[in-house]
Amino acid sequence: MGSSEDVTGHWIGGERVAGGSERIEVVDPATGEVVSAVPKGTAADVDRAVTAAQAAFRDWSQVDVAERAAVVSRISEGLKARGAEIAAAVTSEMGSPIGFSKAVQAGLPVYTSAGVASLASSFPWTEEIGNSLVVREPVGVVGAITPWNYPLHQVVAKVAPALLAGCTVVLKPSEVAPLSAQILAEVAAEAGLPAGAFNIVHGEGPVVGEAIAGHPGVDMVSFTGSTRAGKRVSVVAADTVKRVALELGGKSANVILEDADLARAVKVGLGNAWINGGQTCTAWTRMLVPASRHDEIVEMAVAAAAKYTVGDPTQDTTRIGPMSSAAQQERVNGYIERGSADGATVAFSGAAVDGPGAYVRPTIFSGVAPDAVIAQEEIFGPVLSVIPYADEEQAVEIANSTVYGLAGAVFGEADHALAVARRLRTGQVDVNGGAFNPLAPFGGYKQSGNGRELGRFGLEEFLEIKSIQR
Numbered sequence: 001m002g003s004s005e006d007v008t009g010h011w012i013g014g015e016r017v018a019g020g021s022e023r024i025e026v027v028d029p030a031t032g033e034v035v036s037a038v039p040k041g042t043a044a045d046v047d048r049a050v051t052a053a054q055a056a057f058r059d060w061s062q063v064d065v066a067e068r069a070a071v072v073s074r075i076s077e078g079l080k081a082r083g084a085e086i087a088a089a090v091t092s093e094m095g096s097p098i099g100f101s102k103a104v105q106a107g108l109p110v111y112t113s114a115g116v117a118s119l120a121s122s123f124p125w126t127e128e129i130g131n132s133l134v135v136r137e138p139v140g141v142v143g144a145i146t147p148w149n150y151p152l153h154q155v156v157a158k159v160a161p162a163l164l165a166g167c168t169v170v171l172k173p174s175e176v177a178p179l180s181a182q183i184l185a186e187v188a189a190e191a192g193l194p195a196g197a198f199n200i201v202h203g204e205g206p207v208v209g210e211a212i213a214g215h216p217g218v219d220m221v222s223f224t225g226s227t228r229a230g231k232r233v234s235v236v237a238a239d240t241v242k243r244v245a246l247e248l249g250g251k252s253a254n255v256i257l258e259d260a261d262l263a264r265a266v267k268v269g270l271g272n273a274w275i276n277g278g279q280t281c282t283a284w285t286r287m288l289v290p291a292s293r294h295d296e297i298v299e300m301a302v303a304a305a306a307k308y309t310v311g312d313p314t315q316d317t318t319r320i321g322p323m324s325s326a327a328q329q330e331r332v333n334g335y336i337e338r339g340s341a342d343g344a345t346v347a348f349s350g351a352a353v354d355g356p357g358a359y360v361r362p363t364i365f366s367g368v369a370p371d372a373v374i375a376q377e378e379i380f381g382p383v384l385s386v387i388p389y390a391d392e393e394q395a396v397e398i399a400n401s402t403v404y405g406l407a408g409a410v411f412g413e414a415d416h417a418l419a420v421a422r423r424l425r426t427g428q429v430d431v432n433g434g435a436f437n438p439l440a441p442f443g444g445y446k447q448s449g450n451g452r453e454l455g456r457f458g459l460e461e462f463l464e465i466k467s468i469q470r
Contacts, residue, residue: 008037010045010202011185013052014195019045024175024202029095029322029329030313032356036093038178041203046170046211049199053141053168054217056196061138061166069120071191072164076113078187079156083107086152086180093177094148095321095358096276097313104276105180109156112438112454116160119456131470136463138166139243140219143212145205145233146181147225148174148324149279149380154247155181157442157453158222159188159198165462168197170218172208176325205229213237220245220462224281226378227403227447245451245461247281247443249378250406253399254284255420256297257392257412261432265411266300268433270384272409274308274362277320278382279328281448282407282428286368286375288395291388298366298386302348308362308382310350320350320382322358329358332381339365339374344385370398378404392420400425405445409433427452 008023009016019039026036039045060068079086086109087101096105127134142162146154151174162169173181181200188198201208209229213221213236220243223233227248237244254269256262272284289297313321323329340346348364362382368375375385389395399408405426410417414432421429427444441457443449451461 008039010039010041010049011182011198011200012045012049013199014189017045019202024204026093026177026179027325028092029325029358032326036179038175038202041172041201041208043207043211045201045203046208046215049170049201050141050215050217052196052199053170056194057138057141057168060168060194060197063166065120065125065164068164068166069117071193072113072117072160074191075160075184075188075193076110076117078191079106079113079184080110082183082187083110086183089179089183090151090177091313091321093179094151094324095313097315097318097321099316099318100276105150105152108150108153108438112153113156113160115439115455116164116459119459120164123456123459133468133470135466135468136460137466139462139464140167141217142167142169142462143215143218143221144169144171145209145212145221145223145225146171146173148176149276149281151177152180152184154224155184157458158224159184161459162222162462163193163197165459167220167462170199170201170212172201172203172205172212175202175204178202209233210236214239216240218242222451222461223247230449245453246449247451247453248406248447248449249404250281250283250444250448251286251376251378251402251404252282252284252407252409252426253286253288253424254409254411255288255395255399255424256290257395257410257416257420258290258293259413259416260411262293262297262300264433266297267304269409269411270301270304273384274320274382277323279324279380284407284409285379285384286399287384287386288389288398289386291390294366294386294388298347298364301364301384301386305348305350305362305364308350310359310362311353320362323360323381324358326358328380329360332360332379332383335374335377335379335381335383336360336363339363339368339372339383339385342372342374344368344372344374347386350382370401376402396420396423403447406448
């Protein structure tokens with residue numbers, strides 16, 4: 001990881017800025033040890049970053065699209081070259097198992113940024129409608145606020161399309177997991193991105209996040225995080241009528257139909273429930289099963305769960321590391337206690353891990369009522385609720401019964417599963433384990449957010465539309 005000097009500091013106007021004397025410690029959740037620190041940013045730091053972004057916007061917005069795409073391509077290549085370093089950083093700051101960090105935490109941003117760059121030549125930057133020339137232009141300075149669970153992926157999913165669009169960016173990465181953002185800043189500078197086009201201000205949401213969301217010089221705010229925080233961003237941003245894109249929480253249902261391949265549905269379903277230790281907004285945390293097959297499916301899930309080794313995230317054999325922080329550990333344990341208190345059956349409880357880390361026992365609850373707290377609220381940990389349903393109508397009703405609508409899954413005969421997938425009120429649905437597509441639009445219905453990220457739809461978020469009549 002290198003010394004703390006390598007990672008401390010804001011990034012404003014193309015250079016590292018020390019910030020004030022107050023610091024936020026970055027803690028390795030597997031050991032409880034402090035691995036680095038970042039400055040505790042202020043509204044004045046945000047103001048300085050916005051000024052730098054505004055200055056850079058004047059030129060960057062006028063750079064030819066092909067050249068902007070070339071810069072984004074070089075950023076993708078730079079991230080690939082530093083993949084091992086990025087993976088190690090993410091594992092140390094938020095506890096993702098190293099195998100997952102290499103493949104997903106470091107790997108996914110390489111693919112998404114390359115995918116964004118590839119859109120430039122085919123994207124309809126202008127079109128003719130009657131006597132109007134319709135022009136798509138960059139929205140301006142983008143404030144990006146990102147969470148700790150996929151600390152680089154969530155940043156790149158915003159920064160790459162914003163830069164291709166011709167926008168400039170002020171980023172507040174999560175103070176829990178800020179280290180990989182610093183690597184991105186270095187990579188972007190080496191890729192030829194002009195100074196001030198990408199800026200980082202570290203700090204806490206109530207200070208730095210609010211300052212970004214409310215700043216009159218920020219034209220758009222793109223936020224990923226909890227629904228509670230997203231609502232606050234919307235309120236603060238409303239004062240300046242800026243565009244707001246929100247990617248928020250989820251409580252996704254995996255609907256297993258009578259005609260499903262049960263073994264596959266359970267194996268893939270559990271994997272997607274406990275991905276990244278369950279600290280994933282799209283996690284399939286509700287497994288909806290035919291009541292007549294409930295006990296059989298629970299047995300299969302318990303057998304699959306036994307293979308999930310919990311422990312040191314630096315070991316290749318570990319599938320579930322610690323939670324991202326002691327606070328998250330406490331939150332997840334609170335939900336596990338609540339599930340039992342409310343009458344759900346603990347069908348599986350993983351082994352405890354000795355030592356100081358923020359570990360929890362991966363847990364499967366069976367016979368969960370659809371309206372139970374553990375079936376309605378986002379837990380963000382390795383906790384699966386198995387919910388029986390009487391018939392397909394009830395399955396769809398249960399799947400759609402939360403305030404969220406981010407993701408979901410259906411397993412069954414292909415045409416049948418697709419028909420059910422169309423009925424789910426959610427932004428993405430995987431049928432029979434369909435693979436993640438980094439060029440497909442990503443985002444939610446209802447309180448899972450507004451707008452879409454990734455691919456062409458993600459690029460459109462960062463563009464204004466002008467009609468020129470001739």
